[in-house]
Amino acid sequence: MPRRPALVASLVLASVLAAAAPAAADVRLPGVFSDHMVLQRDVPVRVWGWADPGEKITVRIAGRTVTTEAGAEGRWQVTLSPLKAGGPHRLTVRGKNTVRIDDVLVGEVWICSGQSNMEFPVGRSTDARSEIADADDGRIRQFKVPHVPAGTPYDDVSASWEVCSPRTAARFTACGYFMARELRRTLRVPIGLINASWGGTRIEPWIAPQGLRAVPSLADIARQAADAAGTKPTNHQQPTVLYNGMIHALVGYAMRGVVWYQGESNHGEGAAYSDKQRALIEGWRSLWGSGDFPFYYVQIAPYRYGKESPDVLPAFWEAQAAVLDMVPNTGMVVTSDIATLDDIHPPNKQDVGKRLALLALRRTYGKDVVDSGPSFREMTIQDDALRVTFDHTRGGLRSRDGKPLSHFEIAGAGGGFVPADVKVDGDAVVLTSADVPHPVAMRFAWHKLAQPNLVNGAGLPTAAFRAGTLPRPDFLADVADAAGYTLVYDLDLARLSAAPAYDVDASARITNAFDRVAYLLELQPGSGPASYVWVSMDAFTDDAAQLAIPTFASGAQFQQAVTQVTVRTNSGAVTPGTGLAGWIELWPSNYGPPNAASVPGASAELWDFGDEPAGHSDGYGSLQIHVPAARQTIFAINGWKARGGADIGIGNSALDPRTTDWTFARNAAGYIHKRLRVFVRTQ
Numbered sequence: 001m002p003r004r005p006a007l008v009a010s011l012v013l014a015s016v017l018a019a020a021a022p023a024a025a026d027v028r029l030p031g032v033f034s035d036h037m038v039l040q041r042d043v044p045v046r047v048w049g050w051a052d053p054g055e056k057i058t059v060r061i062a063g064r065t066v067t068t069e070a071g072a073e074g075r076w077q078v079t080l081s082p083l084k085a086g087g088p089h090r091l092t093v094r095g096k097n098t099v100r101i102d103d104v105l106v107g108e109v110w111i112c113s114g115q116s117n118m119e120f121p122v123g124r125s126t127d128a129r130s131e132i133a134d135a136d137d138g139r140i141r142q143f144k145v146p147h148v149p150a151g152t153p154y155d156d157v158s159a160s161w162e163v164c165s166p167r168t169a170a171r172f173t174a175c176g177y178f179m180a181r182e183l184r185r186t187l188r189v190p191i192g193l194i195n196a197s198w199g200g201t202r203i204e205p206w207i208a209p210q211g212l213r214a215v216p217s218l219a220d221i222a223r224q225a226a227d228a229a230g231t232k233p234t235n236h237q238q239p240t241v242l243y244n245g246m247i248h249a250l251v252g253y254a255m256r257g258v259v260w261y262q263g264e265s266n267h268g269e270g271a272a273y274s275d276k277q278r279a280l281i282e283g284w285r286s287l288w289g290s291g292d293f294p295f296y297y298v299q300i301a302p303y304r305y306g307k308e309s310p311d312v313l314p315a316f317w318e319a320q321a322a323v324l325d326m327v328p329n330t331g332m333v334v335t336s337d338i339a340t341l342d343d344i345h346p347p348n349k350q351d352v353g354k355r356l357a358l359l360a361l362r363r364t365y366g367k368d369v370v371d372s373g374p375s376f377r378e379m380t381i382q383d384d385a386l387r388v389t390f391d392h393t394r395g396g397l398r399s400r401d402g403k404p405l406s407h408f409e410i411a412g413a414g415g416g417f418v419p420a421d422v423k424v425d426g427d428a429v430v431l432t433s434a435d436v437p438h439p440v441a442m443r444f445a446w447h448k449l450a451q452p453n454l455v456n457g458a459g460l461p462t463a464a465f466r467a468g469t470l471p472r473p474d475f476l477a478d479v480a481d482a483a484g485y486t487l488v489y490d491l492d493l494a495r496l497s498a499a500p501a502y503d504v505d506a507s508a509r510i511t512n513a514f515d516r517v518a519y520l521l522e523l524q525p526g527s528g529p530a531s532y533v534w535v536s537m538d539a540f541t542d543d544a545a546q547l548a549i550p551t552f553a554s555g556a557q558f559q560q561a562v563t564q565v566t567v568r569t570n571s572g573a574v575t576p577g578t579g580l581a582g583w584i585e586l587w588p589s590n591y592g593p594p595n596a597a598s599v600p601g602a603s604a605e606l607w608d609f610g611d612e613p614a615g616h617s618d619g620y621g622s623l624q625i626h627v628p629a630a631r632q633t634i635f636a637i638n639g640w641k642a643r644g645g646a647d648i649g650i651g652n653s654a655l656d657p658r659t660t661d662w663t664f665a666r667n668a669a670g671y672i673h674k675r676l677r678v679f680v681r682t683q
Helices: 004-020 128-133 174-187 209-213 216-228 241-250 264-269 272-288 312-326 349-364 640-645
Strands: 038-040 045-050 056-061 064-069 075-080 086-094 098-114 140-144 161-163 191-197 257-261 295-298 330-333 375-382 385-391 408-412 421-425 428-432 439-444 465-468 486-492 514-525 531-538 558-569 577-592 612-627 632-638 647-650 671-682
Touching: 038 191, 045 086, 056 075, 064 075, 098 174, 140 174, 174 191, 174 257, 174 349, 191 241, 209 216, 209 272, 216 272, 257 272, 257 349, 264 272, 264 312, 264 640, 272 295, 272 312, 272 640, 295 349, 312 330, 312 465, 312 640, 330 349, 375 439, 375 465, 385 439, 408 428, 428 439, 514 632, 514 647, 531 577, 531 632, 531 647, 558 612, 612 640
Parallel strands: 038 098, 098 191, 098 257, 140 191, 257 295, 295 330
Antiparallel strands: 045 075, 056 064, 056 086, 086 098, 140 161, 375 385, 385 428, 408 439, 421 428, 439 465, 486 671, 514 531, 514 671, 531 558, 558 577, 577 612, 612 632, 632 647
16 A cells, blocks of 8 residues: 555654653653753743643752742743843753753843744855854854744744854854844843744734734734634644744743844735734734833845836835834834845845844943934925935935935826935935926835935935825816716725725615716826726626625625726726727636636636636635727726735736736735725616
């Protein structure tokens, strides 16, 4: 039988493990309490483990002795009074057996978490060979948590502490190690790094259930996590599964704070990411129960993300920066000046680690260092100029490379953004352009490849930001065909989600029958004018609740011909017309390219106007209108659950060779204005 050798091997391995396992009566500790560990100085230190119920446990270290009994379920815990930096010590735990943990240091402990740029090791960093050769500091140590997704919270992890040396340093998290090295030079105490990171992961798997439940905008993700609780994960990107398998077992271990480097897998979400990071931080803080511990994070670097809009990444940078105002005791490292545009893993982790250390040295340890580049304070309009004032300008505003300050753009009331002339004036810059006589808004570093040169005296860079307000376009008056129609829905697509928050929802007031339905989509990219498309057609349903962004609750599921289609537009991407034969694909679920409906001219390989909805799976979602005879997408709104990473467009998409209907575009965050209105003509 083909599976028998594997079965035999599994039984042999199980027997070996069973023989090696301690008896039920043995006292044991979680893996993070092991030889070469680092305990946090100057705070109460919790030590816990398991034994027989009622077993007396005695814990000793550095002249301190604490005694307790294991509870009814066999778990025990003690709290040691604060320890001073130093060591090595021996930690002894005695019950019916004795556990000795040797070479224990006391110093500063930081959790290092996130995805690939945190997991990225010293051995791949810039000048790796010399860095490894010089890494002979046994008072820096790392505990690397293995990759384990789990459907339920795990109480233990199987790993061990490593002492930094030229033999081991190549495996250390580079960001964490270079931060630790800077802290060692100033604080002169041992540094322990708990490296719980996994490349390519989204943020949702790292969030604790408590964090998801506390943020209302994440209610749909919280429900998804609750529904999957206790089941085997189908993959490691499911909500909470990395918290369960890699973080939960660490909860309560005394530490100073967290450093976090994550984002690439969520980078298309725009503003939605802020709430997710808030949930991550507040969830972990509530579980540790040690107050608002420091949480310092790295803003992802500029990178050539394929064909997606250049405005998508800046919108994500803005979301990362917004966390600073949302959550106390946080700090952000900016990396725009140390990026490698064709490498999503910039090897210069030395500067990343140093900047994380600067945040900690100033904000956590009270040292007089500059820890931030210039940060936006306010913008004022001065007739033909904008004055932008900054904080954190110690040493003055200057150019990193001696060239004119770059990546400042301004816009007037009627147009897109254009490059600005920049003049430094104290702690401010004055922005002008001959093309914009009366500017009202500005933005800085608003491009996925932006590597701006504005720094302060410490050479630290400025994060992307924008200020001012552009007037909201409204093309309704330009559409003569709109006469006689009644507004049913008005949605700012910046609030797109699984349960969109409509500016107007008048569906309950549509009590008369209607014979026509119309959609008006308005889009304005960051650079360039706004476009609109008006599409009206004979009614394909008599239920106004089924005309908006489709949801499972509305029951909206349409893949059918629509008749007497009228198209009005100012976009060259769509041909206007009347009396057209159209096609609508409107459903809340995921979908694939097979032309299951046998739409003439549609492809079975491309995502276009003949796609196949995937039942009621919780996925992408489609609101698309087409003219099949012309193989023309009129407009598409897809993937609204991704919020800023949704797909929106007028005309056929050329962003991805797999699609013409904007599937996979992930471009919603790239529009500075995006609005959908839905109308009916009542009888």
